[in-house]
Amino acid sequence: MAYTPLSLLVLLSLSTLLLLLSPQTQAQSPSAPAPAPSGPINITAILEKPGGFSDFIHLLNVTQAGNQIDNQVNNSNDGMTVFAPTDNAFDNLPAGTLNKLTMEQQVLLVQYHVLPKFYSLTDLLTVSNPVQTQANGPNGKNFGLNFTGQGNQLNVSTGVVETQIYNAVRSNRPLAVYQVDKVLLPLEFYESLAPSSSPPPPPENAPASGPSGTKTTAAKPSSTNDSGRMNVGVDLVAGLLLFCIGYLS
Structure with missing residues (x-):
């Protein structure tokens, strides 16, 4: 088949045009977006998003417990679980x-919620x-939580x-973060926050304390009345003797 110069020019032009358009077409073809890399977990950022946890976030910051949670949850295979009291929970204390x-x-207190x-x-x-x-007392005792419930209801108790x-x-x-409507105060905190009981009364026979704190002894009963009675009896006997002597004389 014979080609004329004009037909060859047209073919060359079409071929060149196809070559120019081919990369553009490939570049414009849709492709699946690459998954965005997930950043490190930040407990305060998680709680700030829904709102209503300002008091707990404040405790996380002032105690530095928030940083400890972030470091552990981002570098541990076990993960963590946090129970976050609402602002209303703190208001009801x-x-x-605090x-x-x-x-x-x-x-x-913060560690007890983790x-x-x-x-x-x-x-x-x-x-x-x-x-x-996460909470361990001074004596090494762990502050534990108890969970009960069935179905969709789950309760936590201290x-x-x-x-x-x-x-x-x-x-x-x-990381799991669950909302609770009460601050989880451990039993050990209730014992330490309870008002001290008044000292027991002293035994009945115990010596009383004076104003300066020194011990004082109870005053002994006076013997004035007994001695008075004795003096009256002596005078009466002496008078009778004198009367008898006078009468006999």
Whole structure:
């Protein structure tokens, strides 16, 4: 088949045009987007998103417990579980409760709301109580939590405080964050915050204390009345003797 110069020119032009358009077409073809890299977990950022956890976030910051949670959850295969009290939960505490806690006790309070393992709500229904928390007392005793419930209802108890676990703020591994409507105060805190009892009264026979704190002894009964009676009797006898002597004389 013979080609004319014009037809050859047209073919060359079409070929060149196809070659020019081919990379453009490939570049414009849709492709699956690459998954965005997930950043490190930040517990305060997680709680700030829904709102209503300002008091707990404040405790996480002042005690540095938030940084400890972030470091552990981002570098552990076990994950973690956090129970976050709402602002209303803190408002319902007796006045001055947090002010009575030392900094060490505030750290323990936050750690008491953290389990050193990831638990789903289903997992918590079947755990063996008490469940270990991050909080350990001065004597090495762990402050544990107890979980009970069935179906969709799950309760957590400290021994003195019990509340229902509500919606999950986050439920994906390696970190679970669950909302609670009461601050989980351990039994040991109630014992330390209880007002000291008044000292027992002294025994009945115990010596009383004077104003300066020195012991005083009870005053002995006076013998004035007895001696008075004795003097009257002596005078009466002497008078009778004198009367008899006078009469006989």
